[in-house]
Amino acid sequence: MGEASFANLLSVDDARARVLESVEPLATEKVSLRDALGLVNAAEIRAPHPLPRFDNSAMDGYAVAAADTSGAGEFSPVELEIVGEVRAGDSDDVVVVVPGAAARIMTGAPLPAGSDAIVMVEVTEEKDGKVLVKSAVEKGLHVRPAGDDVDAGEILVGEGLELGPGELALLGSMGVTPVQVRWGPRVALLITGDELVDPEDEPGPGQIRDSNQLALLALLEQAGARPVLSERVPDRREAVVEAFSRAAKAADLVVSSGGVAVGRYDFVKDVIEELGHIELWRVAMQPGKPVVLGSVSNVPFLGLPGNPVSVHVGFEQFVRPAIRKMRGCRSLRRPILDATLTETITKRPGRLHFVRVRLSNRDHEWFATPTGSQGSHIQSSLVDCHGVARFGREEAKLTEGQRVTVEIWRLP
Numbered sequence: 001m002g003e004a005s006f007a008n009l010l011s012v013d014d015a016r017a018r019v020l021e022s023v024e025p026l027a028t029e030k031v032s033l034r035d036a037l038g039l040v041n042a043a044e045i046r047a048p049h050p051l052p053r054f055d056n057s058a059m060d061g062y063a064v065a066a067a068d069t070s071g072a073g074e075f076s077p078v079e080l081e082i083v084g085e086v087r088a089g090d091s092d093d094v095v096v097v098v099p100g101a102a103a104r105i106m107t108g109a110p111l112p113a114g115s116d117a118i119v120m121v122e123v124t125e126e127k128d129g130k131v132l133v134k135s136a137v138e139k140g141l142h143v144r145p146a147g148d149d150v151d152a153g154e155i156l157v158g159e160g161l162e163l164g165p166g167e168l169a170l171l172g173s174m175g176v177t178p179v180q181v182r183w184g185p186r187v188a189l190l191i192t193g194d195e196l197v198d199p200e201d202e203p204g205p206g207q208i209r210d211s212n213q214l215a216l217l218a219l220l221e222q223a224g225a226r227p228v229l230s231e232r233v234p235d236r237r238e239a240v241v242e243a244f245s246r247a248a249k250a251a252d253l254v255v256s257s258g259g260v261a262v263g264r265y266d267f268v269k270d271v272i273e274e275l276g277h278i279e280l281w282r283v284a285m286q287p288g289k290p291v292v293l294g295s296v297s298n299v300p301f302l303g304l305p306g307n308p309v310s311v312h313v314g315f316e317q318f319v320r321p322a323i324r325k326m327r328g329c330r331s332l333r334r335p336i337l338d339a340t341l342t343e344t345i346t347k348r349p350g351r352l353h354f355v356r357v358r359l360s361n362r363d364h365e366w367f368a369t370p371t372g373s374q375g376s377h378i379q380s381s382l383v384d385c386h387g388v389a390r391f392g393r394e395e396a397k398l399t400e401g402q403r404v405t406v407e408i409w410r411l412p
């Protein structure tokens with residue numbers, strides 16, 4: 001294809017917008033907190049009560065009335081009578097701290113009536129039922145007041161956030177279980193290509209090992225999707241029809257690799273037109289141009305090219321954002337950072353290039369180094385790769401030292 005024809009191709013951003021229009025957030029479900037790791041919170045959650053619920057001690061020490069310690073110091077200790085002990089789990093009425101008295105208290109125990117500060121063990125000495133306080137304390141010292149963490153009614157976890165260990169712990173503290181979440185979409189994966197054998201098998205003449213299946217299963221899992229079917233499909237029309245029909249019945253989203261270019265045995269586009277429709281084909285990008293958006297029996301479909309690097313780049317640009325929208329995620333795209341390019345690179349104008357880069361940080365500045373040869377079949381360019389630098393559609397040269405925008409796939 002000549003360069004001129006690139007002008008008609010849809011831009012990556014427009015194509016992504018079309019992809020995102022074609023999918024909707026899935027239905028929500030209730031799950032217990034124990035099963036919610038990695039799922040997406042589907043409705044804003046507010047605090048049913050303050051946290052902590054009651055004033056409690058931040059230290060092991062003595063609960064006192066701060067006023068009783070006034071003037072206390074290393075050489076002028078104040079002596080207080082020990083009237084009892086409060087442990088974590090006790091109620092706040094096991095002892096009353098009357099004037100001139102103190103109660104032993106453990107971290108997390110409720111502040112007993114009459115006390116308003118904690119003297120930590122380290123500045124005291126206990127003898128004959130009395131405690132010598134060697135430091136004056138102010139009201140509230142080492143006390144964690146009720147509501148210090150969260151006030152009743154405050155937002156605990158916003159809609160569209162993924163539930164990680166921190167979110168689960170806070171919701172657990174507040175007794176918010178079950179939670180309303182969205183699971184990842186069920187994805188059916190179809191890998192086309194007569195040349196493919198399993199990674200465990202020895203390829204015959206002209207055969208290659210199927211790496212896209214492994215890559216896509218891993219990418220799907222990391223994106224929070226649930227692969228429910230993953231099959232290799234021969235390059236025969238009937239086989240492709242049969243596989244896509246079955247895939248659409250099993251899944252919320254169908255994803256395929258290969259068979260979307262213009263070869264005699266690239267049946268995927270034809271079959272999609274027969275079973276559903278094609279919304280767009282081909283995007284002004286490199287690698288990954290012959291990407292297909294469509295639907296099979298009303299199930300959204302994304303067809304990636306077969307070249308392994310195109311699979312990764314196409315997945316990142318289109319499939320992952322679509323999956324995140326279906327999961328109800330607040331953010332759909334990868335984060336970006338600006339980095340200094342460490343070598344000069346060139347290309348022909350016409351398509352946006354996604355240059356695989358390795359990131360490094362020196363003196364608080366990020367540097368991006370291309371991971372070697374950038375062909376769409378160069379799988380080694382994906383090893384120890386942290387993301388892609390965008391090499392603009394109309395640009396022909398990026399110069400060493402120039403700032404580039406990098407979409408971060410992972411941090412070094």
Ligand code: AMP
Nearest residue numbers: 193210211212213258259261305306307
């Ligand atoms: P296609 O898009 O089907 O024309 O495939 C483009 C290129 O990607 C060809 O060189 C294929 O051999 C290669 N390829 C296709 N599928 C896979 C796969 N599953 N794993 C590794 N390489 C593949």
Ligand code: MG
Nearest residue numbers: 193258259306
């Ligand atoms: Mg093929």
